[in-house]
Amino acid sequence: MAIEATLASFRDAVVRDQSHQLSMRLRSGGMLDVSQRIVIYQNNRQQTLLAVMGKQYPVTKQVVGAGCFDQLCVRYDRCHPATSCDLDAYGEHFATFLEGIETVGDKTPYLADLCRLEYALVQSYYAKERSALDVQVLNALPAEQQSQVVFQLAADVIPLCLNHDVHQLWQQHQTGMFKQTFTCPMVRTDLVVARDRYKPKANAVDQPETSLLKALQEKKTVGQLMSSLDFSEAALISLLHKGWIDGFHVAA
Amino acid sequence: MSERDQCSISGVGVGLRHEHLSDILAQQPAVPWFEVLVDNWLSEGGLDRSAILGMAERYPLAFHGVNLNLGGVDPLDMAYLARIKTLMQDCQAAHYSEHACFSRYENDYLFDLCPLPYTQESARHLAMRVEQVQDFLGEEMLIENVSSYFEYQSSALDEAEFLVEVSQRSGCKLLLDVNNVYVNAVNHGFDVTEYLQRIPQQLVAEIHLSGHDRKSGYLLDTHGTPVTDDVWRWYHYAIQRYGHVPTLIEWDHNLPEWKILEAERIKAEHLWR
Incomplete structure (x- = not known):
């Protein structure tokens, strides 16, 4: 043509x-x-x-x-x-x-991490709504299937593992307190960007939650999670309580 | 043709932009309808999704798109179109309009409304793709004329003839952007009266009004300034020719306060009446 x-x-x-x-x-x-x-x-x-x-x-x-x-x-x-x-x-x-x-x-040196935070905030803003985790269906599964359950993070929940504490810099920008001379410390920073109603926020998370989030991103089954040395039941309950886990499937 | 619930639009509306949303929802101005730039509202959740559904409860909405690549040669993105169809159903939108142009070639996105050559081949091609969209949506769509800064040597039809040809082949209606007609008339040296007279009255289902910038040697369609006096005059002519066609004030860049947009709308409404 x-x-x-x-x-x-x-x-x-x-x-x-x-x-x-x-x-x-x-x-x-x-x-x-x-x-x-x-x-x-x-x-x-x-x-x-x-x-x-x-x-x-x-x-x-x-x-x-x-x-x-x-x-x-x-x-x-x-x-x-x-x-x-x-x-x-x-x-x-x-x-x-x-x-x-x-x-x-x-x-x-912190610029790439700042970009990661900014991009995650945008993606979280536009992410689909969370669905309620169907606990009844989960509980009704036979024991052997329950160990094969893979939990799913809500679409607006985005874990970030950063090498610089850029959250403070980002917050300064939001409050109009940004200074061009700001220096950003090089320190390992684990954050989770998640929507609080409509507004995406960066949340600090502790080590057990960070480990669990990483395992969930890797699609590990409940059986694999529980056999891990650093598994924390409290961390799992915390993520469920926050609504950051909004679905599951049973691994084949 | 359509089997879904849909609202109807009449009078002079305004293009909905995020920046004005809080003012609109708080003040609930007496605007007869809003046009939604649908590409900006396709998120599956969050504030935007909630806001657009809230707007649909309060106002009739018409949908307008920029990313379908309607005149392109790559296959239409049916997943994208499906998202639009779902949102149209959710919002009971009056209709869906797109541009008589292309915006992509292979994997390269041009992020602009790029002119097609005005040939019989292009007209057949565009009409076929309009039919494909209409079949998928289950209803008639509107196509809009775009501003352009050059003309192809191969164009054997003028723009008005091309649009009419596509409309008659596909059964779609026309969204006539009077600003774009004027911009092209200056840029390419044609007569606006002749252009408007070539378009039959019954084909025009909506009119857009917007602003442009005067550059050295040409007019740039910016949608970022008030409607110019020349365009107001041609709008007056268009309304006399086409009757009480729903009209929209469209402002995309350098967005003013809501009250300035509302003033432009009222100005158009005086002419519309």
Whole structure:
């Protein structure tokens, strides 16, 4: 189809900066030349992505400054172009991408962890509603099946294991107390982002809960959990009480 | 055609944006309907989901999308469309509209409303995909004209002819963005009167009004400023030609306070009456 070749040339011009094929397909005339007209679309796309990244990572943007942030986002787009039209999910690999940039790591070693926290807060905000854990069905399972139960974390519950205590930095931003000179201590920080009614919050968790959350993420069965040396029944009850576990299935 | 409960819309509405939600829910202004940019409200839970259902209890809603890639050559994303269909049912939305454009090619997302060549082949292609959407939704949809900054040499039809061709082939209605018509008329040097006269009265089911920026050598469709005097004049002409078509004030960037949007709506309402 001729239309397919036209759309491909548009994509090449706007995303890959290869405008030759599209230029030949366009009418000339008017006050703008063909290349100026193509630049409008290149700019539109870039502005949309910068706006999305700024919305996903507002504190990161403030920490590095808008100019530097925009440059990083442009580089990020080249390495990790969007794979979905769902812009709420865009920027998923930004933390890992930043870890690969030496200058960022030298000046702000905590930046990737800050991104992880910001991204988790956004994903938690948009996550589906929790369903009530059906305790009656769970209790009715035969004993041999109960040991094969795999608990499921609610979609808005996102455990984070970070190398820097970025939560304090993030909170300073929320209260308008952010200082550009802030330094972020390098200390192992276990957090769980979870929605409190509608608002996602970062919650500190203790060691037994952290271990249990990790095991749940690894889809371990109840039998495997209970045979683990660091299993804490209190931690399991705590997660159930908080509503962070909202489903289960029986492993085959 | 439709088997679901759906509201009807009339008069001049406003495009719902997150930033105005708390004002709207608190003040419950006398706005006859809101248009929902559906891509911003597809979350499965949380505040947005609750808010959109709350809005649907209070106001008639129409749904408008930007990400379907309706004119593209990649297969339509039926999972995305299914989420829209479910939300339309939940909100009893009046209708669903999308743009006569493409926004993706293969795995590259363009995040813009990119113009199609206006050829018979494109018209057949777009009409076929509109039919696919309508069959899936079980109802008629609306397609909207987009702003553009260049024209393809291969375009054998003008934009109005192209839209009418797609509408007549697929049975869809048109969402006429008067600002986009004006922007394109300036950018490509055509006559707005001729454009509007080529579109039969019965095809226009909704009108959009928005603002643009005047750049060096062209107009940029920003949806980020008040409706300009030129566009108000063409809206007046359009209302005389097409009758009392539901009209929307659409503002996406540099969002003003709610009261400024409401003032724009009232201005449009005076002309609408």
